[in-house]
Amino acid sequence: MAIEPDTRVIVITANGSINLAVEAMRAGAHEFLLKPFNEQHFISAIRNAEPKTTPTRKQPKVTAPPSQTMGFIGSSGVMQNIYKSIGTVAASQASVFITGESGTGKEICAQAIHDFSDRAKGPFVPINCGAIPSDLLESEIFGHLRGAFTGAISDKLGAAAVAAGGTLFFDEICEMDIALQTKLLRFLQTSSIQPVGALKPSKVDVRIVCATNRDPYEQMRLGKFREDLYYRLHVVPLHLPPxxxxxxxxxxxxxxxxxxxxxxxxxxxxxxxxxxxxxxxxxxxxxxxxxxxxxxxxxxxxxxxxxxxxxxxxxxxxxxxxxxxxxxxTAAATVPAPEEQLHIPRTEAPTTNRNLDGLIGKTLDEIERIVVEETIASNSGSIPMAARVLDVSPSTLYRKISGWKNQAKAMRADDQLPTS
The missing domain is CATH 1.10.8.60 (Helicase, Ruva Protein; domain 3)
Known part of the structure; x- marks a missing residue:
């Protein structure tokens, strides 16, 4: 890149690492393709990488476009970073996974990614996975043929077909039924759709952007979101602040x-x-x-x-x-933590009605652990809710809990070592 700065680089890998994708895009990669992918997606990436004879919208995308052009309002530093990220990821064809609390503007963000991409002239098709009954969602996404089921009085194009050449936005993706997630994964792997009642699949060219107000990693851990689908979609994450x-x-x-x-x-x-x-x-x-x-x-x-x-x-x-x-x-107050739900090994027996007197003499790490455990307990074992109360990201709490588990395992291993 230093010798030939105009070279367009397409990164192809079987490693679905989020950090790798972000680092590649920041380093100047034009496209990031995750194996396996179909030939149509590969050809499309090559065509998009071809140098243009006239200036395109791509040059200014790495800078932060004005918030008004994106539908957002706000000049804070954290939002300036969001605008820059949108301008960067819009230039790619990689899947974008938007997270954030309800009401933070996830659909606005998805629309901005579409508007600043090479697909801007194509359709932007949003579909709310939480607002459509699960038995109808498959038809809404993939379409159906007349007579495929009771009430199918005519052929219907699904959202995937309508979005051809543009962007398909799955809002509240974590609300999708686990059985339909399997079909969605196959669609992402093959870029082919098969309407309900159809005998043969057909190819479509869409970019996928999805969003959720839940913690997708926690949903995957709980078995409510397929692991393979998570790593297929969670290529470039984008978190909107509260x-x-x-x-x-x-x-x-x-x-x-x-x-x-x-x-x-x-x-x-x-x-x-x-x-x-x-x-x-x-x-x-x-x-x-x-x-x-x-x-x-x-x-x-x-x-x-x-x-x-x-x-x-x-x-x-x-x-x-x-x-x-x-x-x-009062969130960090007097409810004992349910270890059987969290499976967090504790260094001492749980106590109730803790106050400041009970914290005197403890290290800062021990006090932090007590507050975290009891805040989780007071929020019915929900780590995202506890994170909101403590004003940290859920990933921070998951990391701390994992560290405590590893520390406890190491202590138990040391105890089992033979003494001389």
Whole structure:
């Protein structure tokens, strides 16, 4: 690359490592193909890598496009990194796996990846795996022929066929029935679809982007998400931060939305009082951007003034804020951890009603472990929920739990060594 900087590099590997894919794209790889792949996908990658005689949209993609062109609002540092990542991965044909809490804008992100890709002129077809009954989802994705089942009164093109030449977006992918995941995996491996009732499969050329508000690794560990499908889809991960981690973005989004909704509803609102601004900055926003939009819409519909004041905030919104604050303050309290669910070896017998006196004399690592274990227990054994309370990523907790397990195994191995 240093000798011939214009060389287009296509990385082909059977190693589905996420880090390898990200490193390859950052190092300048034009495409990342995961074996096995079909010849149509390979030919498409080569054609996309061919030098163009005229400048294309690809040159500026490695920089951060303006957030407004992507559908996002916000200039925080964490979102600037997201914009850069979108610009980078959009240039590839690799599958993108978007994670993030509900209401963080995963579909907006998927649409932006499509819009800044070479497939922008093709269709963007979203399909919500959690909103369609499992017995109908196969037909929605792959289509069906007339008479294939009761109620099939005509042929129907599935989302995969409609998205040909463009992007197929699977929202809430972890909600897909495990049996249908097998068929989806075959589709990803062969790029062929077979509508319900059809005798022969047919080829389609689509790019796959998927999203979930769950922890996909945990779902795989629990047996709810196929491991082979996870590694097929989780090539380039992209995590959207919750609103409370986006610094001043909450005020930027609120002001932009206030002006927009006021215009729609013929209201005079132009700004927020200092008290409301402080309240918005300190609120945890468990529903993220979607919750903020609902609050602004409620204010604009029910009131009319130039400035939003505290008394205009919805009553249930302020009540939920007090409840969330109380829950966070008491989350690490007095419930013993269910080791039989977590299978985390403990260094001491579980105790109840721990307080600060019980922590005196313990190391920082021991205190951290106590807080983590009891926060998980107080959230019914859910590691993602505990991570949200502790304001860390679920992967951080999984890593710590794994370390504690390995440490306990090493201690047991040392105890079994013969003494001289």
């Amino acid at each position: 609103l409370h981690e986006r610094d001043h973005d909450v005020l930027e989004i609120a002001k932009d939305t206030l002006i927009k909704f006021s215009t729609e509803e013929n209201r005079a609102f132009k700004a927020f009082s200092p008290e409301v601004q402080h309240y918005f900055r300190s609120h945890p926003w468990p529903g993220n951007v979607r919750q903020l939009l609902n609050v602004i819409r409620n204010i604009v519909v029910l009131h009319d003034a130039e400035t939003v004041t505290m008394d205009m905030l919805p009553h249930d919104f302020r009540a939920s804020a007090r409840h969330a604050t109380s829950r966070v303050d």
